[in-house]
Amino acid sequence: MTDAPSYGFDTLQIHAGARPDPATGARQVPIYQTTAYVFRDAEHAAALFNLQEVGYIYSRLTNPTVAALQERVATLEGGAGAVCCSSGHAAQIMALFPIMAPGRNIVVSTRLYGGSITQFSQTIKRFGWSAKFVDFDDTDAVAAAIDDDTRAVFCESIANPGGYITDLDAIAAVADQAGLPLIVDNTSATPYLCRPIEHGATLVVHSMTKYLTGNGTVTGGVVVDSGNFDWSASDKFPSLSAPEPAYHGLKFHETFGPLAFTFHGIAIGLRDLGMTLNPQAAHYTLMGIETLSLRMQRHTENAMRVASWLENHPAVELVTYAGLPSSPYNDRVARICPNGAGGLFTVALKGGYDSCVKFVDSLQIFSHVANLGDTRSLVIHSASTTHRQLTEEQQIAAGAAPNVVRISIGIEDADDLIADLDQALNQA
Numbered sequence: 417m418t419d420a421p422s423y424g425f426d427t428l429q430i431h432a433g434a435r436p437d438p439a440t441g442a443r444q445v446p447i448y449q450t451t452a453y454v455f456r457d458a459e460h461a462a463a464l465f466n467l468q469e470v471g472y473i474y475s476r477l478t479n480p481t482v483a484a485l486q487e488r489v490a491t492l493e494g495g496a497g498a499v500c501c502s503s504g505h506a507a508q509i510m511a512l513f514p515i516m517a518p519g520r521n522i523v524v525s526t527r528l529y530g531g532s533i534t535q536f537s538q539t540i541k542r543f544g545w546s547a548k549f550v551d552f553d554d555t556d557a558v559a560a561a562i563d564d565d566t567r568a569v570f571c572e573s574i575a576n577p578g579g580y581i582t583d584l585d586a587i588a589a590v591a592d593q594a595g596l597p598l599i600v601d602n603t604s605a606t607p608y609l610c611r612p613i614e615h616g617a618t619l620v621v622h623s624m625t626k627y628l629t630g631n632g633t634v635t636g637g638v639v640v641d642s643g644n645f646d647w648s649a650s651d652k653f654p655s656l657s658a659p660e661p662a663y664h665g666l667k668f669h670e671t672f673g674p675l676a677f678t679f680h681g682i683a684i685g686l687r688d689l690g691m692t693l694n695p696q697a698a699h700y701t702l703m704g705i706e707t708l709s710l711r712m713q714r715h716t717e718n719a720m721r722v723a724s725w726l727e728n729h730p731a732v733e734l735v736t737y738a739g740l741p742s743s744p745y746n747d748r749v750a751r752i753c754p755n756g757a758g759g760l761f762t763v764a765l766k767g768g769y770d771s772c773v774k775f776v777d778s779l780q781i782f783s784h785v786a787n788l789g790d791t792r793s794l795v796i797h798s799a800s801t802t803h804r805q806l807t808e809e810q811q812i813a814a815g816a817a818p819n820v821v822r823i824s825i826g827i828e829d830a831d832d833l834i835a836d837l838d839q840a841l842n843q844a
């Protein structure tokens with residue numbers, strides 16, 4: 417498929433990036449389980465190493481199976497290019513690496529995956545980077561947090577764990593006004609439910625570990641670049657706009673235009689940070705994406721039924737699913753996530769921490785695991801696990817208070833899920 421964008425989502429999720437194998441005609445994308453690629457001759461090798469010709473050198477940088485996945489995700493997100501990495505967390509570092517430097521900061525939402533809060537509040541300090549956490553419903557506060565050293569604005573489309581939906585258009589306008597890229601973690605929504613680039617995002621990151629692979633078999637991540645940001649409009653992004661000493665003074669933005677960020681991600685990011693996705697993992701994720709729309713439809717339908725049922729249960733204090741009319745974010749669904757609010761939400765139990773623990777231990781179909789976006793229904797008590805490193809104040813701001821259980825609704829029979837939740841709630 418060459419002129420992919422004219423096809424619909426269901427066609428692209430199967431065909432984008434996947435041509436019959438040129439060597440064998442194999443219809444499915446082969447797993448190119450190889451480290452290196454034979455150069456045609458010394459001149460070809462030199463051209464590849466100088467970035468004058470695109471091709472395969474070494475699988476830390478590029479691999480044909482991984483390249484098929486990169487093209488597929490970029491196409492589904494409506495981006496110019498994508499770089500796969502070894503995990504969602506690797507993707508976040510890979511997205512920030514070209515635009516950050518010691519002393520620079522990012523302005524991020526308080527409503528993030530717990531691991532991202534830890535990565536941004538603690539670990540990135542080792543690089544001399546920092547993050548300012550702001551309530552992204554307060555766009556004035558987001559604008560006020562931006563200073564001369566800010567290099568990006570970061571949020572999730574549907575935020576884990578609460579199912580909160582960010583008003584991406586409003587946040588993109590703030591970032592745009594400040595001349596900064598907006599980075600959106602689209603893990604919980606997937607491009608089937610939300611396409612952040614259409615709402616002004618510059619970069620989209622994913623943990624492919626979740627819905628994109630879809631069955632809990634892979635750890636992987638990806639950074640998608642819209643190709644829309646002018647990295648040369650200011651002197652804030654010298655890695656992309658200024659001469660690169662590691663490539664004889666080549667200027668990435670001037671040379672590669674809308675593919676500058678993607679080429680930098682491969683030629684500098686993967687080359688020197690080495691957070692590479694392996695071809696076997698890329699294969700599983702390609703398989704998963706073939707059924708993405710079907711799974712997301714079922715996740716969403718099931719979540720709607722289960723959340724509505726839970727909301728009326730006497731043991732339940734609150735259900736945060738944005739698909740429910742009672743949610744303060746319900747009016748954002750049609751605009752930001754037109755195909756539905758996804759499969760992830762939290763439930764607060766009247767019985768508090770102890771009830772949550774009993775509830776989680778009593779479930780039979782639901783598994784208690786630190787994962788989401790699986791065909792299987794999953795739960796986790798965030799306060800005692802994923803959000804354990806946070807203060808109680810951070811837990812509450814992130815939607816993971818001690819009386820809250822996160823639920824990732826799978827694609828099983830909704831009646832069975834409701835029956836299982838019912839018996840566990842009765843025991844809790």
Ligand SMILES: *Cc1c(COP(=O)(O)O)cnc(C)c1O
Pocket residue numbers: 503504505506529531532572576601603604622623624625626635636637788
């Ligand atoms: C899981 C997750 C991550 C981290 O991804 P890994 O693949 O586990 O590194 C980041 N963001 C969100 C929203 C996630 O759910």
